Amino acid sequence: MVGGAEKWVMMVTAQTPTNIAVIKYWGKRDESLILPVNDSISVTLDPDHLCTTTTVAVSPSFERDRMWLNGKEISLSGGRYQNCLREIRSRASDVEDEENGIKIPKKDWDKLHLHIASYNNFPTAAGLASSAAGFACLVFSLAKLMNVKEDQSKLSAIARQGSGSACRSLFGGFVKWIMGRDEDGRDSLAVQLADEKHWDDLFIIIAVVSSRQKETSSTTGMRETVETSLLLKHRAKEIVPKRILQMEEAIKNRDFTSFAQLACADSNQFHAVCLDTSPPIFYMNDTSHRVISIAEKWNRSEGGRRWHILLMRAQMQY
Amino acid sequence: MAVEAEKWVHMVTAQTPTNIAVIKYWGKRDETLILPVNDSISVTLDPDHLCTTTTVAVSPSFDRDRMWLNGKEISLSGGRFQSCLREVRSRASDVEDEENGIKIAKKDWEKLHLHIASYNNFPTAAGLASSAAGLACLVFSLAKLMNVKEDQSKLSAIARQGSGSACRSLYGGFVKWIMGKDEDGRDSLAVQLADEKHWDDLVIIIAVVSSRQKETSSTSGMRETVETSLLLKHRAKEIVPKRILKMEEAIKNRDFTSFAQLTCADSNQFHAVCLDTTPPIFYMNDTSHRIISIVEKWNRSEGTPQVAYTFDAGPNAVMIAHDRKAATLLLQRLLFYFPPNSDTDLNNYILGDKSILQDAGLEGIKDVEGLPPPPEIKDGIPSQKYKGDVSYFICTRPGRGPVVLSNKKQALLNPENGLPK
Numbered sequence: 172m173v174g175g176a177e178k179w180v181m182m183v184t185a186q187t188p189t190n191i192a193v194i195k196y197w198g199k200r201d202e203s204l205i206l207p208v209n210d211s212i213s214v215t216l217d218p219d220h221l222c223t224t225t226t227v228a229v230s231p232s233f234e235r236d237r238m239w240l241n242g243k244e245i246s247l248s249g250g251r252y253q254n255c256l257r258e259i260r261s262r263a264s265d266v267e268d269e270e271n272g273i274k275i276p277k278k279d280w281d282k283l284h285l286h287i288a289s290y291n292n293f294p295t296a297a298g299l300a301s302s303a304a305g306f307a308c309l310v311f312s313l314a315k316l317m318n319v320k321e322d323q324s325k326l327s328a329i330a331r332q333g334s335g336s337a338c339r340s341l342f343g344g345f346v347k348w349i350m351g352r353d354e355d356g357r358d359s360l361a362v363q364l365a366d367e368k369h370w371d372d373l374f375i376i377i378a379v380v381s382s383r384q385k386e387t388s389s390t391t392g393m394r395e396t397v398e399t400s401l402l403l404k405h406r407a408k409e410i411v412p413k414r415i416l417q418m419e420e421a422i423k424n425r426d427f428t429s430f431a432q433l434a435c436a437d438s439n440q441f442h443a444v445c446l447d448t449s450p451p452i453f454y455m456n457d458t459s460h461r462v463i464s465i466a467e468k469w470n471r472s473e474g475g476r477r478w479h480i481l482l483m484r485a486q487m488q489y
Numbered sequence: 490m491a492v493e494a495e496k497w498v499h500m501v502t503a504q505t506p507t508n509i510a511v512i513k514y515w516g517k518r519d520e521t522l523i524l525p526v527n528d529s530i531s532v533t534l535d536p537d538h539l540c541t542t543t544t545v546a547v548s549p550s551f552d553r554d555r556m557w558l559n560g561k562e563i564s565l566s567g568g569r570f571q572s573c574l575r576e577v578r579s580r581a582s583d584v585e586d587e588e589n590g591i592k593i594a595k596k597d598w599e600k601l602h603l604h605i606a607s608y609n610n611f612p613t614a615a616g617l618a619s620s621a622a623g624l625a626c627l628v629f630s631l632a633k634l635m636n637v638k639e640d641q642s643k644l645s646a647i648a649r650q651g652s653g654s655a656c657r658s659l660y661g662g663f664v665k666w667i668m669g670k671d672e673d674g675r676d677s678l679a680v681q682l683a684d685e686k687h688w689d690d691l692v693i694i695i696a697v698v699s700s701r702q703k704e705t706s707s708t709s710g711m712r713e714t715v716e717t718s719l720l721l722k723h724r725a726k727e728i729v730p731k732r733i734l735k736m737e738e739a740i741k742n743r744d745f746t747s748f749a750q751l752t753c754a755d756s757n758q759f760h761a762v763c764l765d766t767t768p769p770i771f772y773m774n775d776t777s778h779r780i781i782s783i784v785e786k787w788n789r790s791e792g793t794p795q796v797a798y799t800f801d802a803g804p805n806a807v808m809i810a811h812d813r814k815a816a817t818l819l820l821q822r823l824l825f826y827f828p829p830n831s832d833t834d835l836n837n838y839i840l841g842d843k844s845i846l847q848d849a850g851l852e853g854i855k856d857v858e859g860l861p862p863p864p865e866i867k868d869g870i871p872s873q874k875y876k877g878d879v880s881y882f883i884c885t886r887p888g889r890g891p892v893v894l895s896n897k898k899q900a901l902l903n904p905e906n907g908l909p910k
Contacts (some may be wrong), residue, residue: 447754447758
């Protein structure tokens with residue numbers, strides 16, 4: 172039963188990190204449920220530097236669901252938002268805020284509307300995967316608001332329906348998105364391989380490259396690759412599964428040499444299948460190539476023990 | 490038996506075209522014999538615009554084999570040159586030059602030395618596959634000199650040992666390099682699919698892209714790809730064989746839509762496996778990508794492809810247009826986005842068949858500056874131009890195979906002493 176004054180507002184604010192895939196997700200086997208053609212593994216980045224903050228609020232005085240992103244109102248009518256809202260709402264349970272005397276029984280949730288405000292502390296134009304952090308935060312904060320009693324992996328399966336890579340932002344440290352086999356996607360979710368303390372020597376430097384180019388969206392791009400690249404099937408079926416196992420081992424053992432070889436090779440292969448798409452997709456430009464050359468030359472240069480230690484402390488992600 | 494005056498010089502001058510692969514060769518299964526991991530198909534370019542000219546001379550007065558390339562003496566000691574020389578020499582037969590009273594018996598050839606001078610009419614730095622034309626010309630001219638009685642395909646198997654893609658320059662028109670199965674490579678050779686007249690509507694525009702980059706050599710690049718790319722095996726085994734059959738059909742039927750789709754897809758896949766190499770190889774740069782975008786946008790707006798593009802181991806774009814009209818419209822687009830520097834004469838900016846400029850209504854720089862944006866650009870945003878990113882363009886067409894040049898003025902060696910003129 173709802174509390175007396177119908178103007179009450181109940182809110183939860185949460186913060187979610189973004190993540191960078193080291194074994195890449197590129198290609199769906201189901202567009203609506205966002206089910207991938209292979210597993211992926213990511214490193215979660217420190218939310219002190221890059222994060223999404225989201226406040227979700229519920230009140231009987233709200234007439235409709237509304238959302239503001241970085242201060243600007245946006246539409247929630249798209250399929251991805253609707254999926255996330257529906258999935259979370261259907262798992263809502265009783266909520267009691269004793270301090271403010273608010274009680275929301277399970278059955279009331281589908282009559283109540285939400286206000287959502289989200290803010291990224293990094294520019295959207297920087298191409299730093301804001302939708303991953305954003306959808307993860309939306310799902311996480313709503314789950315807290317609605318007292319959803321699901322574990323983090325189950326929540327990741329919901330975030331996945333907003334944006335594939337969002338599912339990996341439900342955990343810190345090193346995360347794997349298991350592709351799953353079920354048609355309904357219930358087993359396509361993220362698990363934590365190791366937390367952020369497991370390998371805390373690593374440093375990450377991101378070079379935000381100036382670009383006037385309008386990028387092909389990931390959603391469109393990966394669909395075109397699935398439809399036209401003859402190399403992608405082979406990658407997904409024969410190559411990635413082995414790399415996933417090797418990468419899990421490398422993370423477990425803090426084996427930087429293997430980690431680096433796999434991360435670089437998989438990044439390059441992802442861009443290779445983009446090039447093998449019709450029409451070809453070029454995400455990297457001459458500056459990206461120069462950064463790679465610098466890193467490759469340095470990695471290969473003489474240095475012995477010192478080289479090894481340097482690499483432990485500074486990892487150039489590309 | 491050699492003639493009395495031991496100072497005679499017997500010479501042959503020949504000219505060979507270069508070629509551009511439309512289904513790519515990238516990766517060897519045998520480094521010494523130069524045997525590839527898949528078939529490849531190429532278009533031979535018109536030697537009027539791009540060619541190698543080679544003069545080979547023999548004389549009892551020569552004390553060792555020597556070669557000059559573009560006027561500079563080079564070493565013949567490398568394995569590739571030695572393989573070609575050995576293979577042609579072993580097939581030499583009797584030669585009689587009645588006019589000059591010279592007779593060379595088959596057995597004399599191994600005691601005689603050669604002088605070779607070769608010249609490319611296009612800059613080596615332009616990345617236009619000069620070794621293909623060069624080694625093809627070497628083998629062809631030596632075979633003529635030594636009266637080798639092998640057919641063109643057998644000669645191509647010899648040229649192959651100098652430089653893989655050289656084997657395809659032994660024919661004009663459309664050529665296939667059959668990968669072969671034999672360990673000794675005797676069945677790895679080129680055959681002609683169709684001659685240069687079969688599809689002579691096609692017009693080819695090459696954009697020579699400015700690049701300060703030192704490229705990874707094809708030889709080391711493809712070896713690294715074979716050793717490290719997990720995608721290459723799949724390409725060679727599963728993908729290329731089907732594309733070869735489809736490309737042969739497309740050429741036979743003059744089906745430009747299929748030709749263009751296959752050409753672009755195979756160029757992109759070649760660069761994809763280069764990217765999938767450790768360390769990754771980037772042959773295309775931002776300018777190459779922009780050219781691809783320009784062509785892709787135009788092709789899609791027209792519904793059927795007007796132009797095919799392909800890139801080799803470098804940033805230069807080779808664009809094959811459906812016909813003269815498409816080539817003209819293409820050139821207008823290219824010049825719109827890549828105008829020459831203000832101090833450049835248009836005559837030095839378009840080489841080869843310069844008459845295409847007239848077809849495009851472009852007499853001077855002012856006409857280039859007056860070009861409107863392509864109609865398929867609808868977003869109303871003023872287009873960015875990239876002045877100076879292309880060094881120059883070459884306009885050419887599919888062309889004929891190697892020929893002997895009988896005009897003595899074209900010889901690169903002095904007939905008196907066998908030294909470069």
